Amino acid sequence: MGKREKQKQKHDRTQRGRDYYLQENDTAQPFSSTSTLSPADNEEEEEEAIDDADSDNNNNEQHPSHDMPSKFLLYQQSVQSPKGDISYLQKFFLMYVGGRVPLHLQEDFCGTAFLSTEWLRSDPRKTAIGLDLDLEALTWCLENNIPKIGADGFSRISLFHGNVLQPLQSKLVEMDPEELVRNISLSQNTENLQVDVLESDVPTSSSAQDDKLTAKNFPMNGRDIVCAFNYSCCCLHKRADLVLYFKHVRDALSTKGGIFVMDLYGGTSSENKLKLQRRFPNFTYVWEQAEFDIIQRKTRISLHFHLKKEQRKLRHAFSYSWRLWTLPEIRDCLEEAGFRSVHFWVREMPDTTEITRTEGFGAGKDIKYEETTSFQQQDSWNAYIVGVA
Ligand SMILES: C[S@@+](CC[C@H](N)C(=O)[O-])C[C@H]1O[C@@H](n2cnc3c(N)ncnc32)[C@H](O)[C@@H]1O
Structure with missing residues (x-):
């Protein structure tokens, strides 16, 4: 069955309960690699914001409701595309290192470690490490993503809570063993049972462990690949921090050779206020650039979700203060941190002033990234x- 047919079947389901929000991973469309977002229409803007959450605290889940999907689930469905990213990671490893299959991945700024979880699926020898400042996102991963890859998933992934600038001080996040067994056994049962437990409001029983289990004291393989996706390096605002972070990445990579892969967006449209949206069958995802300071190159990005069935909005579900680095700045910092070579793979994105409304799926998927040393400025590009x- 083709992807479009599968998607159509999902649209046609008459019963739209909680699993209405659970789509197969391969239907997720990233902002970063497809940009099928279109300009947000005024009609959406004029609606009253019901859930105008505190953008800095990302606290839309302070009052979780059984009727509301998790903001993390909505993010994974609309922003991320782990399969696409992983196929590029494998291609880059073969091209620039080669001689072995990459098995050990580290996902920095991992959030819910959706990409790491997907990484583990394809080969039982694969391992993953995730690192993030957001304990809530890491815990959500333990409870919702890892159980889906089977019982050995927990033994092949380690999530650390901490700062990428001090990775060795980050703390292992562990689940209470009882909770772990409960999640695994339920996830291996029927889909409905799985949804019930994964979306429940049970208090989290995971926590970042004490000093004994910092990354410093944790045995880890040298990583074949370290990645930082969805523009996460823009969370670091100072050049010195960027270089320090890249040095930590180099230290984590295998002595047999390895690569670091990050992404970046840019173009004339990235330096303005801008609101783009993508419609999904059950919600609309809105990307908002609220400001762009040309001196500090800082922008404020908010992600909003408008839920159709519930007629509610999760405004500022995620909010970031980013320094929009340029490609040559990143190259210089990587070289300063000791990387042997730096390669750019760029693709033009649909022009934000011309793109017409898309309904969420498919458009722009066939445009590939190309390795290049020169690329003329566009309205919008991704690298x-x-x-x-
Ligand atoms: C744009 S999100 C990216 C999430 C995920 N990597 C993805 O591809 O969608 C940025 C993430 O970086 C985390 N973060 C920001 N600064 C950090 C830091 N200094 N150390 C570790 N994580 C950080 C945030 O908590 C957030 O989860």
Whole structure:
């Protein structure tokens, strides 16, 4: 069955309960690699914001409701595309290192470690490490993503709570063993049972462990690939921090050779106020650039979700203060941190002033990234940057 047919079947389901929000991973469309977002229409803007959450605290889930999907689930469905990213990671590893299959991944700024979870699926020898400041996102991963890859998932992934600038001080996030068994056994049961437990409001029983279990004291393989996706390096505002972070990445990579891969967006449209949206069958995802300071190159990005069935909005579900780095700045910092070579893979994105409304799926998927040393400015572009250690 083709992807479009599968999607149509999902549209046609008459019963739209909680699993209405659970789509197969391969239907997720990233902002970063397809940009099928279109300009947000005024009609949406004029609606009253019901859930105008505190953008800095990302606290839309302070009062979780059984009727509301998790903001993390909505994010994974609308923003991320782990399969696409992983196929590029494997291609880059073969091209720039080669000689072995990459098995050990580290996902920095991992959020819910959706990409790491997907990484583990394809080969039982694969391992993953995730690192993020957001304990709630890491815990959500333990409870919702990892149980879906089977019982051995927990033994092949380690999530650390901490700062990428001090990775060795980050703390292992562990689940209470009883909770772990409960999640695994339920996830191996029927889909409905799985949804019930994964979306429940049970208090979290995971926590970042004490000093004994910092990354410093944790045995880890040298990583074949370290990645930082969805523009996460823009969370670091100072050049010195960027170089320090890249040095930590180099230290984590295998002595047999490895790569670091990050992404970046840009173009004339990235330096303005802008609101783009993508419609999904059950919700609309809105990307908002609220400001752009040309001196500090700082922008404020908010992600909003408008839920159709519930007629509610999760405004500022995620909010970021980013320094929009340029490609040559990133290359210089990677070289300063000791990377042997740096490669740019760029693709043009649909012009934000011309794109017409898309209904969420398909458009723009066939445009590929190309390795290049020169690229003329566009309204909008996306890049993978590969540092070879
Ligand atoms: C744009 S999100 C990216 C999430 C995920 N990597 C993805 O591809 O969608 C940025 C993430 O970086 C985390 N973060 C920001 N600064 C950080 C830091 N200094 N150390 C670790 N994580 C950080 C945030 O908590 C957030 O989860």
